Amino acid sequence: MEEKYYSIGEVAKLTNISIQTLRYYDQIDLFKPSHVDQKSNYRYYKESQLYYLDIIKSLKFIGTSLEEIKAAQQFTPAQLLAFLVQQESVIESRINQLYDIQQSLFKTKKQMEEQLAINVINEVYIKTEEEERILTIQTKDLTPNYIPNTYYSSLMKTLEMENSFLSSRYGCIYPFVKSDSLDDIHYSHIFTPLLTKRYFAKLPADMDVTTIPAGRYVCIAFIFTKEAYLKQYQKLYTYIEDNHLHVAPYVYEIFMPSNYSPNKEDEFIVDLKVQLL
16 A cells, blocks of 8 residues: 655644744754655655654653754664653653742742731731741841841852742741840841742751741731831730730741832831730
8 A cells, every 4th residue: 555645734734833843853854754856845754754753742842852852763662761761750850840839939929918918007916827937047146237138148048059949038036025125136047938848958057947837926017117116016015915915935027028129219018926825
């Protein structure tokens, strides 16, 4: 039985591959026509060739480069199997990366929703929160008056080295004590929320992955200035003392940008929260 031939236009329609792409595959010796008319220069392909084009499409779909596909065409069945196992591993890695991206987007969206939900400014309120993973770095003798950028840079560098995602939020942890000035507030840790569940293989000695526990929190939010910080912290402290609330012995301070434009003046919302026990 005589084998059927297809023109390049017919192959393009049958395989949903453009004529330009088929011509390019011919130029790089990836998929060549079975016959080229010397007078018209028309390309013709045998029906049996379409099987190999399906393989090219499948490998290209999973992200295999044309150079790798071309090399794979010379493999023995055993070599091709090993190559496909390798490609499977590459795909698994990409799936995990996409999952991390999805988790990052979900957490970032949730953070934005929580920030927009703060409709009480300069007043104490109570809210329930889910557990949140954070990357912390130990600090010494730091107060809200001054925090060197080296601490934030260290957190950022660690996240980048671990191929993790960066959050736009930062925070600090300090003891819940009566304070008459900002110099009475001494940070024990600076932290940034973690946007994925990624495991950290190795951390510097002064860093750790921990959590802000789930639970009910007594909170106060305000636009950051040094003057406002002390006033609002004292308001939060007085509320807890006056209402005889049993709370954890430390404060979580969250810094959130109120705008993301480089053309606007920096402005941050601070949310101070203490867990109810």
